[in-house]
Amino acid sequence: MKLILAPLQGVTDYHFRNSWSRFFGGIDEMVAPFIPAVSGSRVKPVHVRDVLPEHNAPDLHLIPQVLANESGGMMLLAREFVRLGYTEMNWNLGCPSAVVSRHGRGCGLMPKPMVVQSILREIMDDLPLKLSVKLRSGMYSTAELPEMLRVLNDFPLSCIIHHPRLGVQMYEGAPDPASFAVTLSMSKHPVVYNGDILTPKDLLELKHKFPEVDQWMLGRGVLKNPLLPELIRGRTSGSDSENINRIRQFYHHLEDSLLAQGITPHRLSSRLKEYWRYFSYWFADPPKIWYAISRTTSYESLKQDAGDILAHGRWAIDKE
Ligand SMILES: Cc1cc2nc3c(=O)[nH]c(=O)nc-3n(C[C@H](O)[C@H](O)[C@H](O)COP(=O)(O)O)c2cc1C
Numbered sequence: 001m002k003l004i005l006a007p008l009q010g011v012t013d014y015h016f017r018n019s020w021s022r023f024f025g026g027i028d029e030m031v032a033p034f035i036p037a038v039s040g041s042r043v044k045p046v047h048v049r050d051v052l053p054e055h056n057a058p059d060l061h062l063i064p065q066v067l068a069n070e071s072g073g074m075m076l077l078a079r080e081f082v083r084l085g086y087t088e089m090n091w092n093l094g095c096p097s098a099v100v101s102r103h104g105r106g107c108g109l110m111p112k113p114m115v116v117q118s119i120l121r122e123i124m125d126d127l128p129l130k131l132s133v134k135l136r137s138g139m140y141s142t143a144e145l146p147e148m149l150r151v152l153n154d155f156p157l158s159c160i161i162h163h164p165r166l167g168v169q170m171y172e173g174a175p176d177p178a179s180f181a182v183t184l185s186m187s188k189h190p191v192v193y194n195g196d197i198l199t200p201k202d203l204l205e206l207k208h209k210f211p212e213v214d215q216w217m218l219g220r221g222v223l224k225n226p227l228l229p230e231l232i233r234g235r236t237s238g239s240d241s242e243n244i245n246r247i248r249q250f251y252h253h254l255e256d257s258l259l260a261q262g263i264t265p266h267r268l269s270s271r272l273k274e275y276w277r278y279f280s281y282w283f284a285d286p287p288k289i290w291y292a293i294s295r296t297t298s299y300e301s302l303k304q305d306a307g308d309i310l311a312h313g314r315w316a317i318d319k320e
Contacts, residue, residue: 003229004161005030006194006219007065007090007134010274014055015261019254020222021060023246026229029061031134031161031217034092034106037066037073043080053085065090065134069105069115071122078127088130088158093148096167101139107167110139113151120155130158134194137179139167145179149186161192161217177209184210197221200232223278225317226250243317247282248310255303265299272302284314 005012005020005027017030032051038044045052051064064081066089068074074091081089093116095106102108109116124131133152138144152160164180165173175195184191193210194217197203203216221228226247230236236243254275258268273294280289289309296302 001233002028002192002215003232004028004192004215004217005222006217007031007033007092008219008223009033009095010271011223011278012219013050015254015257016275017060017062018055018057019250019257020226021057022253023250024226024230026233026235027218027222029063031063031065031090034065034067034095035077036105037068037070037077039073041076043076048077048080048084051081051084051086062086063088063090063132065092067092067095067100067105069103069109069119071119074119075123075126078123078129082128086129088132090132090134090161093133093135094163094167096136096139096170101167107136107139110136110144110148110167113144113147116148117151117154120151124155131155132158132161134161134163136167137162137164137176141166142176142179142182145182146186149183153186153188157189159190159192159215160187161194163194163217165195180210184212190215192217194219197228198224199228203232220278223275224281227317240315240317244315247317251279251306251310269296269299269302272299272306276306282313282315282317283309284316289313 003026012033035048035050038047049055051062056062064086066074066077068091078089092106093109095101100106100108104112104115135148160183162180162183164175164177165171180193191213192215193206193213197206197216197218198221218228227236227243238246255272258271276290276293280286280293283289292305292309293302296305
């Protein structure tokens with residue numbers, strides 16, 4: 001069984017990936033948050049900052065992700081990834097945010113299989129690395145999915161990662177197992193399931209439903225419970241207090257890593273707040289914790305409140 005960390009823009013960047021993997025295990029591969037393709041003849045280091053080898057612990061199996069709707073920029077990034085030492089990249093056909101999809105990128109490509117086909121035709125022969133695709137069930141309707149899968153079947157992809165929601169749903173509503181089953185039955189490529197795996201029990205139920213799937217992508221579940229991959233693999237042997245200590249150490253490592261980047265206290269505080277949307281689930285009353293953190297008005301007050309919560313909060317790390 002392969003477990004893959006999902007890309008979450010602004011969340012699972014190198015600070016998170018390095019800090020998490022220093023204290024926890026069980027993840028085989030990590031897909032980095034998307035990097036938009038750029039026009040021009042050269043990729044500036046700032047564009048690929050998150051995947052620069054000097055920022056990423058060498059033992060992470062990292063796969064960079066590209067957001068693109070034309071072959072030139074995609075090829076430019078692919079060559080840059082190879083120059084940085086990568087052998088595979090992922091193409092984002094799933095991002096539902098309006099600024100992305102409105103311009104026919106991310107999930108905005110799901111209703112446009114012919115655009116995807118022409119890009120793949122243009123790049124595939126010269127592509128210097130392996131390519132995988134991450135998609136949704138459609139932008140507006142699951143009726144978009146079969147044609148996209150037929151197009152993708154004509155190209156040698158390393159896998160298809162399917163998050164079975166529509167773009168218009170964003171992250172609302174339950175994932176749709178029926179559309180995932182369509183990908184499983186139609187795709188010639190290995191298929192990875194992604195969406196709402198929050199506990200080992202969730203994964204067991206999905207395995208029962210889709211016994212042929214052997215690759216699973218975990219996103220918010222790992223943020224809400226950093227022990228999740230170990231729990232899934234039955235590898236967490238420490239006592240509760242040892243595990244809670246590991247989580248505290250992880251948090252401080254993450255904070256220190258962000259601090260070392262030299263960002264302003266204001267920016268640091270908004271970065272940490274983004275994490276606390278998920279980290280609040282480490283405790284018994286997530287809305288109360290999130291409320292307390294979200295209303296802090298400075299880095300100093302966030303640090304104070306976070307310190308109190310980490311030291312005295314009612315921990316609730318789910319093991320089911
Ligand atoms: C804040 C946020 C940022 C995301 N950024 C990306 C991204 O950069 N690339 C991508 O393919 N998916 C992105 N996603 C989608 C996740 O990778 C994943 O598909 C989704 O969260 C469902 O999986 P989960 O329920 O395990 O979190 C993002 C999701 C969230 C909530």
